Amino acid sequence: MITVTVFGLGFVGLTTALGFADMGYKVYGVDIDAGRKDTLRKGELPFSEPHMRDVLREQLGKNFTVTDDPASAVRESEYIFYCVGTPYSEDGSADLRYLFSAIDSTVDALVNEYGDPIDGNIRLMITKSTIPPSTTSDKIVPYVASKGKISKNIGIANNPEFLREGHCWDDFMNADRIIVGCDDDRTKDMMDVLYRPMNVPKFFVSHNTGEFIKYLSNTILATLISYSNEMATIADTIGGIDIPKAFNILHMDKRWNGCAMTSYVYPGCGYGGYCLPKDTNAMLAQSKNRGFEPQILKEVIATNENRPRMMANMISNGLDKNNRIGILGLSFKPGSDDVRDTPALKIIKELQKKGYEKISAYDPVANKEFSLRYPEIKITIRDNMKELYDESDVMVIVTAWNEFRMIREYGNKRVIDCRYML
Numbered sequence: 177m178i179t180v181t182v183f184g185l186g187f188v189g190l191t192t193a194l195g196f197a198d199m200g201y202k203v204y205g206v207d208i209d210a211g212r213k214d215t216l217r218k219g220e221l222p223f224s225e226p227h228m229r230d231v232l233r234e235q236l237g238k239n240f241t242v243t244d245d246p247a248s249a250v251r252e253s254e255y256i257f258y259c260v261g262t263p264y265s266e267d268g269s270a271d272l273r274y275l276f277s278a279i280d281s282t283v284d285a286l287v288n289e290y291g292d293p294i295d296g297n298i299r300l301m302i303t304k305s306t307i308p309p310s311t312t313s314d315k316i317v318p319y320v321a322s323k324g325k326i327s328k329n330i331g332i333a334n335n336p337e338f339l340r341e342g343h344c345w346d347d348f349m350n351a352d353r354i355i356v357g358c359d360d361d362r363t364k365d366m367m368d369v370l371y372r373p374m375n376v377p378k379f380f381v382s383h384n385t386g387e388f389i390k391y392l393s394n395t396i397l398a399t400l401i402s403y404s405n406e407m408a409t410i411a412d413t414i415g416g417i418d419i420p421k422a423f424n425i426l427h428m429d430k431r432w433n434g435c436a437m438t439s440y441v442y443p444g445c446g447y448g449g450y451c452l453p454k455d456t457n458a459m460l461a462q463s464k465n466r467g468f469e470p471q472i473l474k475e476v477i478a479t480n481e482n483r484p485r486m487m488a489n490m491i492s493n494g495l496d497k498n499n500r501i502g503i504l505g506l507s508f509k510p511g512s513d514d515v516r517d518t519p520a521l522k523i524i525k526e527l528q529k530k531g532y533e534k535i536s537a538y539d540p541v542a543n544k545e546f547s548l549r550y551p552e553i554k555i556t557i558r559d560n561m562k563e564l565y566d567e568s569d570v571m572v573i574v575t576a577w578n579e580f581r582m583i584r585e586y587g588n589k590r591v592i593d594c595r596y597m598l
């Protein structure tokens with residue numbers, strides 16, 4: 177039976193682990209977060225994600241094990257996946273310390289006290305985390321080679337993941353395509369066997385190409401969002417323009433019509449979440465390091481960073497410092513409780529900087545996650561929209577949750593719609 181170890185049990189790693197378990201493989205999940213492992217062993221998810229809890233409960237004790245013994249898991253596996261975080265460093269580049277720590281655990285498990293391989297088995301080390309182009313060829317391959325004879329028994333690949341939070345299970349199981357960055361036939365053949373149950377196009381490309389495709393994908397999305405926000409600002413500056421109507425009519429062009437991508441061509445509070453901000457910054461940093469300073473990406477980032485300030489200016493326009501502000505939405509997008517790099521945080525901070533102290537907020541799923549992740553942000557969290565409405569002087573829609581569309585039914589208080597959704 178094919179055996180897989182997955183390092184990192186976040187959105188990507190847990191989905192990958194359960195996906196392979198669902199295909200009938202034996203899967204070990206490894207994480208450094210003991211609380212997360214306990215939660216998973218109880219059959220609970222550490223985040224909100226449709227359908228995944230049912231799959232977790234079905235696979236726990238069947239094909240999926242959350243282990244505290246990564247060394248044994250690695251020894252038993254032919255496929256070792258890295259799905260750990262790759263956050264920003266201070267200069268915007270990707271911080272690879274979690275990835276290399278997991279690679280170290282793998283190599284340590286596969287050599288004996290003399291540094292020789294424990295067996296002659298061939299294993300693959302596969303990075304699913306998003307890593308800047310050339311990381312595999314310039315950093316991972318030489319690093320593993322520096323570990324001596326064991327490197328001959330290891331194939332190295334990257335296998336970028338394109339799932340969207342809120343749709344993790346469906347996007348993994350019904351992927352549009354599988355991309356494998358690998359530079360040798362042995363690795364290619366083993367990856368082909370692994371993904372055989374998935375009947376989708378598979379592309380075997382060079383290490384750098386595999387990594388680059390992921391950044392192409394995320395930077396185009398960031399660019400579409402910043403473009404839309406800049407166009408909305410232009411429209412505001414000119415005046416007399418119905419912004420939502422203009423964008424909705426744009427989407428009716430038959431070259432766009434019906435395409436899910438239109439959701440990225442619409443103004444809002446700027447992109448947030450774990451991926452677009454860090455990946456756009458990492459691509460810029462990587463290119464600058466190699467001697468080319470991209471102008472479009474620089475402006476995409478600048479426009480995005482400026483957006484929450486513009487929203488805060490719009491909210492504070494004519495508003496007394498004693499007024500109570502009710503923020504609707506804390507997660508970075510509807511359908512998710514992820515609050516990493518969420519525009520709500522930036523807008524709240526801008527308002528507090530301006531001297532607004534009476535800020536309350538409500539989110540259908542992210543209240544707890546926001547309070548846990550940002551305990552330093554002093555706002556009042558409310559359990560429902562009505563309670564927030566009753567105590568606020570002005571309401572601000574920050575995340576485009578569908579239920580916020582009914583806000584007008586509560587009365588005629590001022591509503592600032594930063595998502596152009598009403």
Ligand SMILES: NC(=O)c1ccc[n+]([C@@H]2O[C@H](COP(=O)([O-])OP(=O)(O)OC[C@H]3O[C@@H](n4cnc5c(N)ncnc54)[C@H](O)[C@@H]3O)[C@@H](O)[C@H]2O)c1
Pocket residue numbers: 183184185186187188189206207208209212259260261262274275277278304305306307337338339340341450451
């Ligand atoms: N979230 C997404 O929508 C998405 C989509 C595609 C790609 N990605 C990329 O996938 C990677 C993971 O993203 P995520 O959102 O799943 O992150 P996450 O923060 O939800 O999960 C990462 C997990 O890795 C664990 N971890 C860190 N170091 C470890 C180690 N040495 N050994 C074992 N576990 C370790 C952490 O405790 C955490 O549970 C990132 O590179 C991200 O850019 C994310």
